[in-house]
Amino acid sequence: MTDAPSRPTVVILDYGSGNVHSAAKALEAAGAAVTITRDRQAVMDADGLLVPGVGAFRAVVDQLKSVRGDELIERRLAGGRPVLGICVGMQVMFEHGDERGVETDGLGEWPGDVTELDAPVLPHIGWNEVEAPEGSVLFDGLEGERFYFVHSYAAQDWRLETQPPFPAPRVTWAEHGARFIAAVENGPLSATQFHPEKSGQAGIRLLTNWVNSLRK
Numbered sequence: 001m002t003d004a005p006s007r008p009t010v011v012i013l014d015y016g017s018g019n020v021h022s023a024a025k026a027l028e029a030a031g032a033a034v035t036i037t038r039d040r041q042a043v044m045d046a047d048g049l050l051v052p053g054v055g056a057f058r059a060v061v062d063q064l065k066s067v068r069g070d071e072l073i074e075r076r077l078a079g080g081r082p083v084l085g086i087c088v089g090m091q092v093m094f095e096h097g098d099e100r101g102v103e104t105d106g107l108g109e110w111p112g113d114v115t116e117l118d119a120p121v122l123p124h125i126g127w128n129e130v131e132a133p134e135g136s137v138l139f140d141g142l143e144g145e146r147f148y149f150v151h152s153y154a155a156q157d158w159r160l161e162t163q164p165p166f167p168a169p170r171v172t173w174a175e176h177g178a179r180f181i182a183a184v185e186n187g188p189l190s191a192t193q194f195h196p197e198k199s200g201q202a203g204i205r206l207l208t209n210w211v212n213s214l215r216k
Helices: 020-029 040-045 057-066 069-078 200-213
Strands: 009-013 033-037 048-051 083-086 094-099 102-105 110-116 124-129 146-151 153-155 170-176 178-186 189-192
Touching: 009 020, 009 040, 020 033, 020 200, 033 040, 040 069, 048 069, 057 069, 057 094, 057 102, 069 083, 094 153, 124 170, 146 200, 153 178
Parallel strands: 009 033, 009 048, 048 083, 083 189, 094 110
Antiparallel strands: 094 102, 110 153, 124 146, 170 178, 178 189
């Protein structure tokens, strides 16, 4: 009789932003062994790191830096260790945020700005389909599914240029008034503008795809 494979370990970065407990339940349903912590060694040792985030861009950046989360994210990515950002946890991966004239430097993992959507109704709250690229790992088996968004700001263009042998990032789009980036898969760094933990079975399946990728 063979032993069951161990569950990939995922740390949810506990820095004061985001609904960490609903994210933990969703990740456990997706097959991960989950810890909520800001302990540096635990963050570095985990198979995957999830960075949640809700609220204002500047507040999330400040909260991250207060626990040196920006350094931990950078160190993991430099070592090829997977990171997944959710909602504002995705937005802060870009260079800049501009919220009602308040400009804030992000973590700068990707070039580009997070700005207000040009839409008749804000915030954008509800279920949207997305346009995932061919070969997406996160959206494998999720063609035509809808995901739950709650936001007024987003990155609305993709500026990162890659050269061989580095693979091109996989960028997923959605639309609310204007097109915006709904998700990115870029080497060890992935992120979603929507909330997979609030997206029912489609969200669990997406998280399962990410958790399974941690086994490789």
